[in-house]
Amino acid sequence: MRGMMFAIKAEISDLRAETFAFSAQKTMYGGKQISEGDAIFVFASENEGGPGLVASGVVTSAKAIAKKRGIARQTPRVSITIRRTARVKRRLGRSELRLFSDWNDDRPETELNFKFYRQATNKIVGISDEAAAFLREFF
Numbered sequence: 001m002r003g004m005m006f007a008i009k010a011e012i013s014d015l016r017a018e019t020f021a022f023s024a025q026k027t028m029y030g031g032k033q034i035s036e037g038d039a040i041f042v043f044a045s046e047n048e049g050g051p052g053l054v055a056s057g058v059v060t061s062a063k064a065i066a067k068k069r070g071i072a073r074q075t076p077r078v079s080i081t082i083r084r085t086a087r088v089k090r091r092l093g094r095s096e097l098r099l100f101s102d103w104n105d106d107r108p109e110t111e112l113n114f115k116f117y118r119q120a121t122n123k124i125v126g127i128s129d130e131a132a133a134f135l136r137e138f139f
Contacts (some may be wrong), residue, residue: 005132006034006059007041007060007112008080010122011048020057020082022124022130024065029115030126031074035062041135043093045122056120056139057082078124086139 011021015107020042027034034040038059044050065077094117100109108131127135 004030004033005039005041005127006031006124007043007116007127007128007131007135008082008122008124009043009045009116012042012054013058014051015050015054016055018084019060020055020084021080021126022082023039023079024077025077025080026075026121027122028075028119028123028125031124032064032078033126034059034078034080034124035082038062039132040080041127041132042082042084043116046094047120050093052096053088053089053135053138055082055084056135057084077093080124088138090138092135092138106130107130112113 036059040057040059042055043052043117059080060083060087061081063079069076097113100113102105103114111128111131
């Protein structure tokens with residue numbers, strides 16, 4: 001059985017790095033289930049000047065961060081390391097996905113727009129097989 005597919009949107013200082021390390025990242029839409037060996041698509045956050053999709057990779061480590069005591073509502077956080085397996089060949093970011101805002105149309109572009117850009121925070125998200133197939137077209 002293959003692992004679930006994931007995507008991360010985060011601040012990335014070196015877009016050409018062979019490995020990426022992300023500490024205590026927020027998770028949403030099943031992102032907290034990420035584990036070693038899972039495939040992942042890496043988006044450099046436009047909020048920090050990134051271009052959007054930059055790489056695909058494999059998670060080489062994943063560690064859940066313990067929740068803080070005394071805080072009622074906390075978004076689960078995970079620290080992960082990713083080994084890059086491919087660099088993007090054509091652009092995909094907020095401007096390309098902005099058009100897909102009919103939240104009920106079941107399009108992979110809409111799923112990505114919803115999960116990454118409806119709330120602008122950086123995060124790790126679980127994605128559907130259809131969204132993963134769509135993203136593979138950019139490599």
